Amino acid sequence: MKVSVTTRSGRELINGGLVLDSSGTVADLQEAIHQRIKKYHPSRQRLTLPLQPGSKEKPVVLQSKKSLKEYTSGNSDALTVVFKDLGSQVSYRTLFFFEYLGPLILYPVFYYFPVYEYFGYKGERTIHPVQTYALYYWCFHYFKRIMETFFVHRFSHATSPLSNVFRNCAYYWTFGCYIAYYVNHPLYTPVSDLQMKIGFGFGLIMQVANLYCHIILRNLRSPSGNEGYQIPRGFLFNIVTCANYTTEIYQWLGFNIATQTVAGYIFLVVAFSIMTNWALAKHRRLRRLFDGKEGRPRYPRRWVILPPFL
Numbered sequence: 001m002k003v004s005v006t007t008r009s010g011r012e013l014i015n016g017g018l019v020l021d022s023s024g025t026v027a028d029l030q031e032a033i034h035q036r037i038k039k040y041h042p043s044r045q046r047l048t049l050p051l052q053p054g055s056k057e058k059p060v061v062l063q064s065k066k067s068l069k070e071y072t073s074g075n076s077d078a079l080t081v082v083f084k085d086l087g088s089q090v091s092y093r094t095l096f097f098f099e100y101l102g103p104l105i106l107y108p109v110f111y112y113f114p115v116y117e118y119f120g121y122k123g124e125r126t127i128h129p130v131q132t133y134a135l136y137y138w139c140f141h142y143f144k145r146i147m148e149t150f151f152v153h154r155f156s157h158a159t160s161p162l163s164n165v166f167r168n169c170a171y172y173w174t175f176g177c178y179i180a181y182y183v184n185h186p187l188y189t190p191v192s193d194l195q196m197k198i199g200f201g202f203g204l205i206m207q208v209a210n211l212y213c214h215i216i217l218r219n220l221r222s223p224s225g226n227e228g229y230q231i232p233r234g235f236l237f238n239i240v241t242c243a244n245y246t247t248e249i250y251q252w253l254g255f256n257i258a259t260q261t262v263a264g265y266i267f268l269v270v271a272f273s274i275m276t277n278w279a280l281a282k283h284r285r286l287r288r289l290f291d292g293k294e295g296r297p298r299y300p301r302r303w304v305i306l307p308p309f310l
Contacts, residue, residue, distance in 0.1 A: 001068060003029055004080040006050070013037075013083050020068065022077065027064040033083070043159045046084040089159035096149040099168040103176030104142040110180035111135045121186045128190040133200055134183050134259050141207060141251070152214050154221040175267045182261040196258045203254020209236065210247035217244060229289055231299060240303045241286065242279035249275065249306065279305040 001024065004017040018032050030042035048059035049071060062071060062081060072079050109115060111131065182188065190196070212235060220230045236243035249272055256264040283304045292298030304310050 001072075002078045003068065004078070005033060005047075005083050006080065007083055022069065024068050025064070026062045026066055026068060026071075029062075029068060029081070030064065040083075040085060041089070043089040044086045046086050047081045048084070050080055050082050086161060088162040090162050090165055091158065092153075092155045092160055093149050095160050095165055095168060096153075097146060098165055099172045100142045100145045100149070102169055102173035104139060104146070106173060106176045107138050107180040108135060110177070110184040116186055123186065125186040127184075128188065130190045130196045130258060131184055131188065133196065134255070137200055137203060137255060137258075138180075141255075144207065144211065148211065148214055152211075152218050154218050154223065156221070175263075175270075179261065179263045179267055182263045183259050188261075191258065191260050195260075199254045199256070199258025201254070203251045203258065206247045206251035206254055210244060210251060213237070213244040213247055229286060231286065231290060231297065238302075239307055240305055241283045242275070242305050245275040245279050245305050276305055276310065279310075 001020050001022045002017055003020060005013040007013055014033065014036050018029065018036070020028055020032060026047065027042065030045050030047070033040055033045060034042055042064070047062040049062070051057060051059050059082065060071070068079055071081075111127075114125075116125065191199075216232060216234055216237060220232060232241070232243070236246060240246050249268070252264075252268050252271060256268055283302075287299045290297050290299040
């Protein structure tokens, strides 16, 4: 089979194209490109079918495990693909590990070490019980996330752009320091004992519920992560599309009820807006894929993320 590889500008990436076995897969093509141009590892390649000039449709992305024959017209032995360099990549486990490691390490620094002396506070610092419980809650949350990254999550995509490591770390590490600074501040005023217990109690229930949601999502995918989309069912997924985001939001709400800082609520609002955008995109995608046509099941009526508000 003759495969022509072009860039998005129409330039031929590999002069003369490539010749592969007719039973070859997209992964074989990616490896052949890598052999010809060493810097283009398969993980940084995105191959699509060419679009007609002026077309506004999204290009068809070639799936690595599929046969090249599936993307040809009729009995043709020729195929043209469009190549895009995704840039340097890292595994999603690496990405998640570093973005969660920062808050796990940085938050205790504000609790255990005299960092506030560098901000002009020389007096003796009194540590309130809520600050200690907040430390335990915070560290449990991010330790749980790291463990889920390695032992629970299954990813539909193997890698992520390297630039996302810096972006995500900036987000998590900055907010971690921002919240830790105010929760552990020498002038911090604790909430009532009852409010603290309600907040942390509710938050811990949501953390456990969040873990269960992740286990449900894990079971929808094979170990290779390539089975495509399925309709999540069971537990809170019978009510909302993105129950994992719902419990994530509520567990931070519990933390903020118990600690009550402006920094914590700002983080909650930002996280809520980000997860809402993700949830809306996933909800639309599932409704589009499971439309009840041509034998496909119809996606059930559900809230997107926070019943009964969204």
